[in-house]
Amino acid sequence: MPLPIALLLGKIDHARKEWESLAEVAELKEIASGTRESTIQDFKNGKYDGVAVIYRTHDSANITGRFDEDLVSQLPSSVKFICHNGAGYDQIDIEPCTARGILVAHTPGAVNNATANVAMMLILQALRKTYIAETSIRKDTWRGQLPLGHDPDGKVLGILGLGGIGVALSTRAKAFGMKLIYHNRKEAAYNPAGAEYVADLAQFLSRCDVLSIHLPLTERTRHYLGKKELLGLKKGAVLVNTARGAIIDEAALVEVLEAGHLWSVGLDVYEEEPKIHGGLVGREDAVLFPHIGTFTAETQASHLSLSKTRQELTRRGGRKKWRFWSLTMSSLP
Numbered sequence: 001m002p003l004p005i006a007l008l009l010g011k012i013d014h015a016r017k018e019w020e021s022l023a024e025v026a027e028l029k030e031i032a033s034g035t036r037e038s039t040i041q042d043f044k045n046g047k048y049d050g051v052a053v054i055y056r057t058h059d060s061a062n063i064t065g066r067f068d069e070d071l072v073s074q075l076p077s078s079v080k081f082i083c084h085n086g087a088g089y090d091q092i093d094i095e096p097c098t099a100r101g102i103l104v105a106h107t108p109g110a111v112n113n114a115t116a117n118v119a120m121m122l123i124l125q126a127l128r129k130t131y132i133a134e135t136s137i138r139k140d141t142w143r144g145q146l147p148l149g150h151d152p153d154g155k156v157l158g159i160l161g162l163g164g165i166g167v168a169l170s171t172r173a174k175a176f177g178m179k180l181i182y183h184n185r186k187e188a189a190y191n192p193a194g195a196e197y198v199a200d201l202a203q204f205l206s207r208c209d210v211l212s213i214h215l216p217l218t219e220r221t222r223h224y225l226g227k228k229e230l231l232g233l234k235k236g237a238v239l240v241n242t243a244r245g246a247i248i249d250e251a252a253l254v255e256v257l258e259a260g261h262l263w264s265v266g267l268d269v270y271e272e273e274p275k276i277h278g279g280l281v282g283r284e285d286a287v288l289f290p291h292i293g294t295f296t297a298e299t300q301a302s303h304l305s306l307s308k309t310r311q312e313l314t315r316r317g318g319r320k321k322w323r324f325w326s327l328t329m330s331s332l333p
Contacts, residue, residue: 003027004052005078009039010060014301019055026053036064036071043074053081056092058294067092072100086294087111087165088244090217108164115293116168119212119242122266123173125287126238127152127210129264132284150263153177158208159195161243162188166214170195181207205232210240217244227252236263242293245270254279257286268293 006026012019022028029048031039042048054075056067064071067082072093079102084092087108097104125131128149136144157173159166159182170180170193180195182188183204187197198204205211211233215221226249233239239262241248250271256262257279264285270276273291280286294300 005029005048005050006053006055007031007048007051008055008057010057010063012057014297031060031063034063039064040071040074043076046076049076050078051076052078053083054079056082056084058086061091066090067097069093069096072096072102075100075102081105083107085110087115088216090244111294111299112164112168114296114299115165115242116172118268118289118293119165119169119214119240120172120176122240122242122268122287122289123157123210123212123238124152124176126240126264126266127155129285129287131287135284152210154179155209156181156207158182158198158204158211159214160204160211161214161216162191162195163214165242166212167192169212169214178210201229202232205229206234208233208237210238213239213241213243213247215243215247217246222246223249225249225252227255230256231261233262235261238263238265240266242268245273250277250280253277257283 003026006022006028008019008028008030011032019028029051031042034042073096077100079100081103082092082097082105084104084106086106087110089104089106092104094104129147130149132144132146136142136146152173153176155178157170157178157180159170159180162170162182162184166182167188167190170182170191174180174193180193181198181204182191182195183198183201191197198207213225215224221244224247230239230248230252239248239253245267248271253265254277257265262285264287265280266287266289267280268289269291270280276288280288
């Protein structure tokens with residue numbers, strides 16, 4: 001019986017051995033460079049006919065862009081499973097995949113710690129407005145016009161979306177003496193730090209000294225925080241986002257910052273990455289990172305997603321029924 005074919009889309013630098021180990025159960029092919037147009041043409045020309053599984057790295061977005069309906073429609077009919085190496089699944093349109101009988105998996109657990117660490121770092125830096133401190137010392141003006149910052153101890157941290165990353169952040173924030181509340185669509189089944197559940201969004205926002213966002217990006221959560229919601233935060237609150245930029249209406253955020261309603265923001269994600277709203281760049285009340293939440297050697301080396309791919313390939317090779325990997329939706333509001 002011939003082995004199923006697995007296609008690697010994008011580069012793997014830190015889990016190369018795990019990928020190559022799949023050769024025991026699959027014939028391996030790779031697309032490490034190119035463009036969306038060239039990749040689609042290769043699909044049309046039959047270059048990748050017979051591929052059963054696609055393993056999509058985060059880097060693959062630089063080659064094909066999103067796996068939207070147009071791209072999915074060009075995939076070989078043999079494709080039955082796509083594994084996306086990332087916590088978010090906004091890079092893949094699920095509906096056209098489902099219509100073609102393609103199962104989709106993502107890897108939320110692999111990124112929890114790294115992303116939570118960045119969120120905690122942004123909270124601390126935004127509370128202290130460290131951007132001013134760093135730019136001042138690099139300009140040889142010592143502290144410059146650095147205002148007194150704030151400690152996290154006793155501050156109310158609101159976690160919007162108590163999923164895997166939200167839980168990881170809650171345990172870290174608790175160690176810093178922060179009081180914890182969270183808002184989900186329903187109470188979380190797993191809440192080891194004992195965060196208080198607040199069902200009403202407006203009430204939740206009004207209690208936050210610091211708000212940290214940990215929602216997936218869906219049509220429902222796009223611009224979930226607009227001007228009304230941002231103004232619903234306490235005056236002088238801190239806003240941190242390590243989830244997806246489009247969850248916040250970025251233009252509204254700039255307006256609210258200009259009005260002086262927020263003390264500061266800490267952002268690792270943006271609405272139109274890699275483009276950043278001009279009203280954010282250079283602001284002394286904004287700590288800005290270039291989407292580095294999962295950018296660690298340890299996280300990139302995680303082979304959770306490769307393990308999923310191996311299981312699917314083994315099932316495929318054994319002519320067993322494919323197992324469904326459901327998308328994690330528990331953190332949706």
